[in-house]
Amino acid sequence: MEIRPTHTPLRELLLLADESEASVADYLPRSRCYAAFEGKTIVGQYLLLHTRPFTAEIINIAVTSSRQRQGIGTALLRHAIGTARVEGFRMLEIGTGDSGTGQIALYERCGFVRCGIDRDYFRRHYPSPIIENGLECRHMVRLRMDLHEIRPAE
Numbered sequence: 672m673e674i675r676p677t678h679t680p681l682r683e684l685l686l687l688a689d690e691s692e693a694s695v696a697d698y699l700p701r702s703r704c705y706a707a708f709e710g711k712t713i714v715g716q717y718l719l720l721h722t723r724p725f726t727a728e729i730i731n732i733a734v735t736s737s738r739q740r741q742g743i744g745t746a747l748l749r750h751a752i753g754t755a756r757v758e759g760f761r762m763l764e765i766g767t768g769d770s771g772t773g774q775i776a777l778y779e780r781c782g783f784v785r786c787g788i789d790r791d792y793f794r795r796h797y798p799s800p801i802i803e804n805g806l807e808c809r810h811m812v813r814l815r816m817d818l819h820e821i822r823p824a825e
């Protein structure tokens with residue numbers, strides 16, 4: 672598997688991470704995409720967005736369903752951390768729904784620290800309720816990593 676930039680992210684993976692086409696259309700043109708390739712096949716990808724001064728966000732990340740929970744997401748997150756650090760960003764952020772307990776655990780394992788809640792984010796910006804793990808995905812949990820201080824576990 673090789674992770675490298677691509678100009679042709681897979682639409683189904685974008686929508687797997689974020690079911691709102693309007694939301695994806697908002698940030699996709701401003702983001703850079705990196706994908707995990709097996710041969711010519713993309714098995715995972717993430718979008719990196721320069722949000723505020725010195726700050727980048729992994730705004731969308733997904734792995735092909737049949738290849739999930741095999742370490743590809745962790746490899747993509749580590750790649751994003753390395754990329755953001757090399758590019759001189761000081762802070763790397765990520766956010767996900769409060770019902771996404773597995774995703775939150777993964778981000779924390781990679782060194783991100785919870786820093787806040789964007790209350791009712793999904794009720795405000797999504798047309799209908801999102802149900803995940805039997806729970807309404809209502810608030811966005813915000814996590815971040817200070818790239819100058821924290822080195823993720825290898």
Ligand code: ACO
Pocket residue numbers: 687688689729730731732733734735738739740741742743744745746765766767768771772773774776777
């Ligand atoms: N349920 C439970 N645990 C999960 C889940 C889940 N749905 N997703 C990730 N995890 C956690 C678990 O701790 C798991 O460890 P385990 O298998 O030992 O229990 C670990 O993450 C798996 O780590 P990886 O194999 O490295 O991650 P993976 O390749 O599966 O990629 C990702 C993680 C990107 C979340 C993938 O599962 C996925 O594409 N999910 C659907 C789309 C999605 O939710 N994207 C993130 C939305 S937030 C955003 O885009 C900023």
